[in-house]
Amino acid sequence: GAGVSQSPSNKVTEKGKDVELRCDPISGHTALYWYRQRLGQGLEFLIYFQGNSAPDKSGLPSDRFSAERTGESVSTLTIQRTQQEDSAVYLCASSPTGVRGTEAFFGQGTRLTVV
């Protein structure tokens, strides 16, 4: 597609429910990132996929968070047993390569609200 696409754009869920967020990167981009943006705060790195390499999961805040990516295409971020502190905008980005210095292209994000 023309850009990084994320769905849904907004999600309201009850505390304790599981949610799944989807990211469609730009076609051909090998690198994919997930970030979390809490209100009034910067972007918090969550996870990074590069081609078929093992993902860098060092930013995942707890074992309730997991992410998958099939090859160099779609990625899903799953949050189990959601908590109110999970409320944030979840941003996905992709990059043509994993080479440092290559800019990342961001989607518009999924705004998650846990009530």
Added chain:
Amino acid sequence: AQSVAQPEDQVNVAEGNPLTVKCTYSVSGNPYLFWYVQYPNRGLQFLLKYITGDNLVKGSYGFEAEFNKSQTSFHLKKPSALVSDSALYFCAVTMNSGYSTLTFGKGTMLLVSP
């Protein structure tokens, strides 16, 4: 570890005046530095980057940034601000070795008044 500091939560400037949005970084090794802009209800957009070479980097929409290694800074500048420049600006850093994950600052809201 790598980190970025944006010391100002908000910068106010009148249209037509020069603007500066500050950024300092901390990395072990040579940094790659980026500026991104986030307009309301839109994703982050890349503005410019410093990799190597000339310390003054020019980017989109008339923005530029100066890499200062001794001060570990990468301030964003524009000679003449526009009301349409009002947005949230993020500085980011990555190291030139290891993973290519970007570490972002908390962001600075730029408000340009008519």
